[in-house]
Amino acid sequence: MKRKLLGIMLSTTMVAGMLSACGSTTTTTTTTSETTTEAAPAEESKAEETKAEEPKAEETTTEAAAPAADEGKVLNIYAWNEEFKSRLTDHYPGYTEVDATTGTIGDVTVKWNITPSTDNAYQNNLDENLLKQADAAADDKIDIFLVEADYALKYVDTDFTAAVSDFGITDADVANQYKYTQDVMTDSKGVLKGVSWQGCPGVLIYNREAAKEVLGSDDPAEVQKAVKDWDTFSATADAMKAAGYNMTASTNDSYRVFSNNVSGKWVQNDKVVIDDNIMKWVELAKKMADEKMTSTNDLWSDDWSKGFYPDGKVFCYFGPAWLVNFCMAADVEGSIANLGGWGATEGPQGFFWGGTWICGATGTDNPTLVGDIMRQLTCNEDIMLDIVAKDSDFVNNKPAMEKAANDDAYAFAVFGGQNPLGMFCKGAENCDLSNQSAYDQGCNEEFQRAMKNYFDGNATLEEALDIFKKAVVEKYPNLTAE
Amino acid sequence: MADNRSKMAGQDENRASIHARRAIAYIVLILVSFLCLFWFYVLFINATRAHSELTKGFTAIPSTHLLENWINLKNGTLPIFNGIINSLFIAIATAALATYFSTMTAYAIHAYDFKFKNFIFTFILMIMMIPTQVTALGFLQLIGKMNLDDSFVPLIVPAVASPSVFFYMKQYMDSTLPLSLVEAARIDGSGEFRTFNQIVIPLMKPAIAVQAIFSFVGSWNNYFTPALVLHTDTKKTLPILIAQLRSADWLKFDMGQVYTMIAFSIFPVIVVYLLLSRYIVGGVTLGGVKG
């Protein structure tokens, strides 16, 4: 019955949309089309639930003990993979898994809407549903959605994302979090709109064998001297080349380090601005590519991961803890990680890579529950330590990580027994992300892509920059790039 | 006499050249077959390898992780068995609708004379030229309005109007379906609809089998439209699930599983193809209509 009603409601909106001035037709209908998308699955379960629960909710609001009693019965969470789901399942008290896409917390049903990020599908789906959030039935409203740093501001700097204070998260609650994780989630008015349980500060991960051979020592402090800034880094690259090593696996390895330390935003007054620091990267990368000190392979390509093995002859990678723990083939015999042959040092500049942030959607019907999930997972030191222990995440909690940094139990086998957490902590402190813009994802992707043409010698610098500008304007037609 | 002799000589020459041509044909065919089967070999090899082995690069020898990959995949959160059933259902329905109704449309143009015949023929050819992607945005809006989002209907029903299948059927009828057969059926008192179902369709079998395979495979491997339309996990088709597997987070990302999933999703198509292809390869030679 309810389903039918909603259907009629939808079609009326539709007709209204069609009849209204031609000007707005497209917008209205796009929105409606997606309404049904999410409405259909959610409704089915709702139809069953409402029978039993709706009367109860109306008659006995005072009686229920759970904080969410007067709130919605369905918590909709939007994510692009299952990482957050497994964190919630393993660490949030009271979460019970029902099946692959549902769970329960008390009498609230948790519905997971997981869309892969391939081809931008996750954001497309999220966008459509956020845009019709205001008109959606309470139980269909998005309650929590996850974002990555590169496109965080696209959501954070809009009214679609609610301030964490709306969910009862106070400044005191988040005092122990790393500042950069909050920079990312702070909108242009200075309001914090999302929190994360992870920190992903990066370090320079170097090949100890190569360090001994070329630099004469594999001691982190000694190696740091050879990579302390970009000039020495570049000089060391010369030495590495002479010894038959590539300095990095790809020109793109160092990109993040430069782009995390820019002096201005990618987009200023709707105009694309290429920061000096980014151009410094171009200069360094071009030099390294021309002199064959590195390759122009894409990150994650097979060619890029060759350096995980001694035969790959790569001196260093830039990365956070998860890269070396989970991606550098530590479980494969013969890999450098397996032999404990990597070392960690701070490198020329601090940076971070990765991380997932939790945002509460404006209009959620479960604010108390959303707030509690945020607080438990990102502010509760016990739970966070549990995450370190069980999932090897670097968690977003300064005291916890500093404790771990001084504890030999946290030494990394992949680093030959070195405990790098102190460096990670320092890196996390030094990250400055105040210069983020809502267009970062598109700009960063297109810039590296366009510059590859320059590094490969297929285009001049001007031509490559033109390709970049063209691509950015295609993605964001409201911007200018000249 | 002289004429006869040159003919004999010609046949001798022919015989010699036939041997040479046959040898060439075999060599080319073997090369081509290698080119066709090599990819399946690579896929199979990769499906047997663990993620860490895959990052090391390529080898020609299978590894031992097939079962492990499969178990991980099966115990993962993706509903792969739903996926295979969804894919099968959509692909079979698409193939059936596309071939049956396109044959019917082609027959309408081929066998009857009516006012707008040429106009409609040209018109359908023009439709064929519109790429799917071109109307994708409009298509999405439409199914939203029709409340068909997250449903199989927009993936199946449009197959009724498959211009390229129609065009093929029409061309095939032009070269193999004589109208005299239809006339004969009429004289025997067969109704038009019955003539179509019982005389025309059987005669079109080779063409139908060919287009059924093409439609089936096209639908089976289609990612573009289903990705736009389907949102519930249990309704998704295999290509979407593969994309989902490929964008898994770094903790779970496992190329071994991706390859196993690809191999797993190719398997049913191969079976369907082999079933239908036997029919094509064996049956058509005798099915030629004298015209």
Added chain:
Amino acid sequence: MKKKSKVVSYNKWGYIFLIPFVVVYLIFQMIPLVSTIYNSFFENYRSGLLQIGPNFVGLKNYATIITNGDLPTYFKNTMIMWIMGFVPQIILSLLLGAWFTDPSLRLKCQGFFKTVIYMPNLIMASAFSMLFFTLFANSGPINSLLLNMGVITEAYKFMSHVWSVRTLVAFMNCVMWFGNTTILLMAGMMGIDPSLFEAAQVDGATATQIFYKITLPLLKPILIFVMITSLIGGLQMFDVPQILTNGSGDPTRTSMTLIMYLNKHLFSKNYGLAGALSVYMFVITGILSLIVFKFTNSKDSK
């Protein structure tokens, strides 16, 4: 008089048989098409979560695409890669088709070969591109093979050179689609009355003569079909270069096809530019198909 009315009553079935096609077409293709064309006259896109437009802009979108030179460039790329793949594809298909249907050759294992040639098409284009990407990587097996054989002294970067990327795309398309073409042609060839071949053989015609004088002319309707569908398929070329080049169409966008370009505008939900581009593509395809039609029909001496 009586006879005529009967003819008319038959012919009404023509309309009846057309109903399903036309109805489905009108609903699922015509409406989206009209809305696409309608949208092409508006500025209408999204930047992030910000919706801009729709504002009526007349032919501005059409002018934009023409003046920035994108359309001719990507059209050229598309056609180059299509022709590079289609020429070997049709030659191979005709050759295989002729061999398979040539009664004098009596090839063994025909069933096997006929079955195998279509199989590459069973692999999803995305999976196929993924394989190629791995095989032709700088340190991939193809490069190590060439290095070991001494053909090259340094790994060849297949993905960083204009013509190697285009060749790979063309090669993949050819491998994926030649079986399809062969099957189509064979079905056409098998439809030819075998007694025609027998008669020609009795008259002492060589295989080549039979092919040119009997097979080809009778195959014309199917050949036209193959040419046109392949041309249209070529203009719609998308997944192979998209996945092989990660959507960039690099180096320097020389392997970017029209649909890849269209896809770029779908990212920003740019109904306006995408609509205008679609209309252009529609016109281009129409003109090219017409040329193929005229060209193939002009040879007809009837």
